[in-house]
Amino acid sequence: xxxxxxxxxxxxxxxxxxxxxxxxxxxxxxxxxxxxxxxxxxxxxxxxxxxxxxxxxxxxxxxxxxxxxxxxxxxxxxxxxxxxxxxxxxxxxxxxxxxxxxxxxxxxxxxxxxxxxxxxxxxxxxxxxxxxxxxxxxxxxxxxxxxxxxxxxxxxxxxxxxxxxxxxxxxxxxxxxxxxxxxxxxxxxxxxxxxxxxxxxxxxxxxxxxxxxxxxxxxxxxxxxxxxxxxxxxxxxxxxxxxxxxxxxxx
Ligand SMILES: NC(=O)c1ccc[n+]([C@@H]2O[C@H](COP(=O)([O-])OP(=O)(O)OC[C@H]3O[C@@H](n4cnc5c(N)ncnc54)[C@H](OP(=O)(O)O)[C@@H]3O)[C@@H](O)[C@H]2O)c1
Numbered sequence: 001x002x003x004x005x006x007x008x009x010x011x012x013x014x015x016x017x018x019x020x021x022x023x024x025x026x027x028x029x030x031x032x033x034x035x036x037x038x039x040x041x042x043x044x045x046x047x048x049x050x051x052x053x054x055x056x057x058x059x060x061x062x063x064x065x066x067x068x069x070x071x072x073x074x075x076x077x078x079x080x081x082x083x084x085x086x087x088x089x090x091x092x093x094x095x096x097x098x099x100x101x102x103x104x105x106x107x108x109x110x111x112x113x114x115x116x117x118x119x120x121x122x123x124x125x126x127x128x129x130x131x132x133x134x135x136x137x138x139x140x141x142x143x144x145x146x147x148x149x150x151x152x153x154x155x156x157x158x159x160x161x162x163x164x165x166x167x168x169x170x171x172x173x174x175x176x177x178x179x180x181x182x183x184x185x186x187x188x189x190x191x192x193x194x195x196x197x198x199x200x201x202x203x204x205x206x207x208x209x210x211x212x213x214x215x216x217x218x219x220x221x222x223x224x225x226x227x228x229x230x231x232x233x234x235x236x237x238x239x240x241x242x243x244x245x246x247x248x249x250x251x
Pocket of ligand 1: 012013014015016017018019036037038039040042059060061062087088089090091110135136137138179180181182183184185186187188191
């Protein structure tokens with residue numbers, strides 16, 4: 001029995017990494033699916049992998065006009081949503097002293113403001129019994145040098161999920177977060193604009209302090225998202241599910 005038969009899901013950042021792995025799992029579990037992202041090449045690759053019936057929308061997660069357009073397309077195609085996975089995001093490390101206002105605004109626009117208004121815009125489409133899942137990060141609960149804006153935005157999301165968990169449960173909508181540790185995706189390293197040796201050193205440092213001694217796979221996060229998306233997590237509200245191989249545990 002497929003777990004998402006009859007369910008409709010929207011995944012932002014569904015053309016890469018954790019979002020794509022989740023999209024593939026949701027399709028395998030029978031969901032009707034919409035995904036969004038910006039990169040036209042990976043959006044097309046995702047369409048090929050997910051099937052023609054998947055709604056694939058080019059939409060910038062930091063632009064409110066794009067968010068509105070995305071929801072209009074979802075409404076026109078499906079009429080409603082049961083699952084919203086607000087996952088799009090990226091991190092560009094920089095020393096605190098060098099972060100410019102435009103870098104701050106761009107990161108905040110995608111990582112916090114965009115998430116806030118994506119949920120707000122999706123709300124009229126969400127059916128009773130629906131589930132909203134937000135991707136945070138273990139960086140939101142610890143010091144993360146060179147990730148000041150990123151980690152703060154992810155901490156804001158943890159707070160938002162708690163507030164919306166309480167505020168929306170009366171409408172029958174559960175809101176939770178998934179908090180990944182180091183996961184092997186283009187988002188870890190490849191998008192950092194950093195020299196390869198810096199990325200490699202960061203990878204090795206994470207593996208070294210990881211109790212499980214390896215990076216996670218995006219599919220391992222996707223399975224946790226599936227849990228939060230279904231009735232298997234029916235009593236889970238406003239929480240953050242950590243998927244990090246134990247990296248964030250105190251030694
Ligand atoms: N990988 C990790 O170690 C890790 C750890 C903790 C949290 N996370 C979080 O996990 C989420 C997914 O990241 P990932 O690791 O899977 O990296 P990824 O493979 O780089 O995926 C990021 C996704 O977000 C989309 N995205 C980024 N900025 C966007 C924008 N302005 N508008 C629309 N889409 C945008 C990308 O689409 P385009 O390529 O089309 O822009 C892509 O689909 C992010 O929220 C990230 O912060 C990742």
